[in-house]
Amino acid sequence: MCSTAATTDLLAQVRTWCEAHLRVGSVAEAEALALTLARQVAAVIVSEGVRQAGGRASYEGCSVACPCGRRAQFKGYRGRWLVTLAGTARVQRAYYYCRHCHTGQAPWDRRQGLSPAQWTAGVKGLVAHFAGRLPYAASVELLELSTGLKVEEYSAEQIMRSLGAELRAVAAREQAAVLAGEAAPAAAPPVGRLYIGLDGTHGHIDGDWHEVKVGAIFTGVPDTDGVDQATDCHYLAAQETAEAFGERAYAAAVGRGVEQAAEAVVTGDGADWIWNQAARHFPRATQIVDYWHASEHLWHLRRVLYPAASPTGDRWVREHCRRLYHHGPAGLLRALAKAKPATVEQAEAVRREQGYFTKHRQRMDYPGCRARGLMVGSGPVEAACKVVVGQRLKGAGRRWCQAGADAVLAVRCVLLNNQLEPLTQAARAAA
Numbered sequence: 337m338c339s340t341a342a343t344t345d346l347l348a349q350v351r352t353w354c355e356a357h358l359r360v361g362s363v364a365e366a367e368a369l370a371l372t373l374a375r376q377v378a379a380v381i382v383s384e385g386v387r388q389a390g391g392r393a394s395y396e397g398c399s400v401a402c403p404c405g406r407r408a409q410f411k412g413y414r415g416r417w418l419v420t421l422a423g424t425a426r427v428q429r430a431y432y433y434c435r436h437c438h439t440g441q442a443p444w445d446r447r448q449g450l451s452p453a454q455w456t457a458g459v460k461g462l463v464a465h466f467a468g469r470l471p472y473a474a475s476v477e478l479l480e481l482s483t484g485l486k487v488e489e490y491s492a493e494q495i496m497r498s499l500g501a502e503l504r505a506v507a508a509r510e511q512a513a514v515l516a517g518e519a520a521p522a523a524a525p526p527v528g529r530l531y532i533g534l535d536g537t538h539g540h541i542d543g544d545w546h547e548v549k550v551g552a553i554f555t556g557v558p559d560t561d562g563v564d565q566a567t568d569c570h571y572l573a574a575q576e577t578a579e580a581f582g583e584r585a586y587a588a589a590v591g592r593g594v595e596q597a598a599e600a601v602v603t604g605d606g607a608d609w610i611w612n613q614a615a616r617h618f619p620r621a622t623q624i625v626d627y628w629h630a631s632e633h634l635w636h637l638r639r640v641l642y643p644a645a646s647p648t649g650d651r652w653v654r655e656h657c658r659r660l661y662h663h664g665p666a667g668l669l670r671a672l673a674k675a676k677p678a679t680v681e682q683a684e685a686v687r688r689e690q691g692y693f694t695k696h697r698q699r700m701d702y703p704g705c706r707a708r709g710l711m712v713g714s715g716p717v718e719a720a721c722k723v724v725v726g727q728r729l730k731g732a733g734r735r736w737c738q739a740g741a742d743a744v745l746a747v748r749c750v751l752l753n754n755q756l757e758p759l760t761q762a763a764r765a766a767a
Contacts, residue, residue, distance in 0.1 A: 375484045378422035386418065386425045394429035394444035408432035408441060416442075418450070421458045421485065449764030455495060461763035463487060463495045468747040471731070493740065498766040500743025503750060503758065511587040519590065529556040529564060529710075530597040532589050532618060533717030534581075534610045539729040541575060541736045548573055548725050548745070549581040549609075552717040553592050556601070562709045566716040571752050573724045573745045575738060582613030594618070603714040605629040606692060611699075625699040626714035631657050633689055634668075640685040641677070661712075665693045665700045724748055 338346075360366045391413070399407040414431040417424055429444040449457035462483070466475035472489045480486050487495075513519040533552040538545045551572040556564030572588050574581060594600050600621035604610035606629060614623055634653050642649025659667045672690045677683040693700070702712045728748055729741055736744075750759050 371484075375422065379425075382420050382422040383425045386420075386427045389448070390427040390429045390444060394442070396430060396432075396443050400432050400441070400443055402432075402434040402437065402439070402441070404434060404437040404439075406434055406436040408434040408439075411440075414442065416445075417454055418456055419454045419459055419485075420456045421462065421483065423484075451498075451767045453494075453498075453767065455491075457760070457763040459485065459487075460495050460499060460766060461760055463492050464499050464747050464759060464763065465751065467492050467496050468744065468751045469728070471728075471734070495766075496747060497739060497743045499759070499762050500746040501739075502762040502766040503746040504742065506758065506762065507584070507587075507746075510591075511583060514587040514590050515583060519587075527555045527593050527597045529599045529601060530554075530589065530592060530594050531556055531564075531566070531601045531603060531711065531716070532585060532594070532614075532621070533714050533720070534585060534602065534604045534613070535714065535717045535721055536607060536609075537721035537725050539575070539725060539736060539741055540734065541741050542738050543735075546575055548575045548729070548741075549578070550717060550721050550724060551581070551585045551588065552720040553585070553589050553594075554716055556709075556711060558709050563706070564709055564711045566711070569716055569720075571720050571724050571749050573720070573749055575742060575745075578609035578613055582609075582617055585613065586617035589618070601710060603711065603717065605714065606633075606696060622705070622710065623699045624705055624710065624712055625696045626718075627661060627700075627702055627712045629714070630660060630665075630693075630696070630700060633692055634660070637685055637689050640682055641675075660700065661702050664703055665697045669693055669697070724752060 358369075360369060394413075395410070397410070399409050402408040409432060411431050411433045413428040415426055415428045417426050429442050431440060431442050433440045445451075455463075462485075463475070463479065466479050469475075470478070472492050476487050476489055476492050479492075510519070531552075531554050533554070535550050536547045537550060539548050541548075552566075552569055553572070554566040554569040557567045559565050570588060570592055572584055574584060576584075589600070600618050601624060602610070602614040602618055602621045603624045603626060604614075605626055611623065614621060634656050638649050638653035642652065656668050656671065669690065672686055672693070675686050677686050705712050724745065728744055729736060747759070750756075
C-alpha cells in the first residue's frame with residue numbers, strides 16, 4: 337500500500353505538472369481531462385502493482401499440493417491477461433503441473449480471487465452492484481460512463497450467474513448448519529418482537545409465469561401510538577418449493593435472533609403454504625392474516641352479491657370491514673350464515689368466504705393484536721415483492737431462465753440487506 341508521505345509526494349508532483357502543462361478553458365474541460373488522465377494513471381498503477389504482486393512473488397516452492405492428493409511440480413512462469421477496474425493488465429505467475437492427474441494450476445490466481453475468466457474480483461463485485469439494481473443494458477452503459485470499464489451484456493449476465501450461484505452455495509451451507517443445530521447463536525442483539533412476513537409474487541421464468549416466494553424479516557419498534565413499525569428489514573427471495581423456502585426463512589430468522597426474541601410474529605395472506613411453514617418452523621409465533629388481504633375478500637364478495645352501482649352494497653362492505661378491524665370476524669361469520677344468496681354464483685361465493693374466514697378466524701383477532709401493539713398488515717413483505725422482485729425481474733420484455741432469475745435475486749437480496757462483505761467474498765470465490 338501507499339504511505340501518507342508517498343501520497344503527499346505524488347500529489348505535489350501532480351500540482352507541479354499542472355502548473356507546467358494544464359491549460360483548460362472551462363470546468364467541463366477540467367473534468368474531462370481529469371477523468372481521462374486519472375484512468376490512464378490508474379492503468380499504469382494497476383499494471384505495475386500486478387507485476388509486483390505476481391512474478392517471483394507468486395512462487396510457492398518447487399511443488400504444491402494437488403487436489404488429486406499428489407504434488408504438482410513447478411514448471412516456470414506463465415502469463416495471463418486480467419480485466420481490472422483500471423483496464424487490462426498482464427501478469428506472470430508461477431505455474432505447477434501434476435504428472436499424475438495431468439492438470440496444471442497457478443496458486444497465485446486462487447489467492448487473488450481469480451477464476452479462469454478474465455475478470456478480477458473487483459470487476460465482478462462492481463458489475464454485481466450495478467446489475468443487481470438495474471437491467472443489464474443500463475448496467476453496462478452506466479458502468480462504462482462512470483468508470484470507463486467496458487463489459488458486454490452477456491459478460492455481465494455470466495458474472496451475475498457466477499456470483500449468484502456462489503451466494504446461494506454459501507447460504508445453503510449456513511442454512512444446513514442452522515437446521516442441524518450447529519450454528520452459533522445470532523450475533524444480532526436480542527429483539528423484543530421479530531416479524532417474519534411471507535408472500536409470493538410472479539416472474540416470467542422459463543417461458544411462463546412462476547411464483548417467486550418472498551420474505552421480509554424485521555424488528556417491530558413501537559411508534560408514538562404504541563403500534564409496531566418495521567425497522568432493520570432483511571429480505572429473502574427464491575423460486576422454490578414451499579418446504580425449501582420455509583427452511584430458508586427459518587435459517588434467516590435464526591440469524592436475525594428469532595430464538596432470542598421475546599415474541600415472534602408471522603404475517604401473510606391466506607396462502608396455505610405460508611401457514612404450513614409457520615406451523616413447522618415457528619410453532620410458538622403469533623399468526624396474523626393481513627387485514628387488507630381479508631378486506632379484499634369482502635370487496636370481492638360485495639361485487640358478487642350487489643350490482644356495481646349499489647350504495648347498499650358499498651355500505652355493506654364498509655361496515656363489515658370496520659367490524660372486522662374493530663371486533664374480529666365473528667360478526668361477519670354470523671352474517672354470512674344468515675345470507676340468502678339469489679343465484680348459484682352468489683351461493684358459491686358465500687360458501688367460499690365462509691370457509692376462508694372460518695379457517696383464519698384465529699389469525700384475524702385484529703382488536704386483540706392492535707391492543708398488544710402488533711402490526712395487522714403485511715406491508716413490509718408486500719413492499720419486498722415489489723422492491724426485491726418486481727423492480728428487477730418484471731418489466732416490458734423481461735424474460736428469464738430459472739438460473740438467471742435466481743442469481744439476480746440472490747445478489748439483489750444481499751445488496752438490499754447491505755451485506756457487502758458476503759458479496760465481496762463471493763466475487764473472490766465465484767468462477
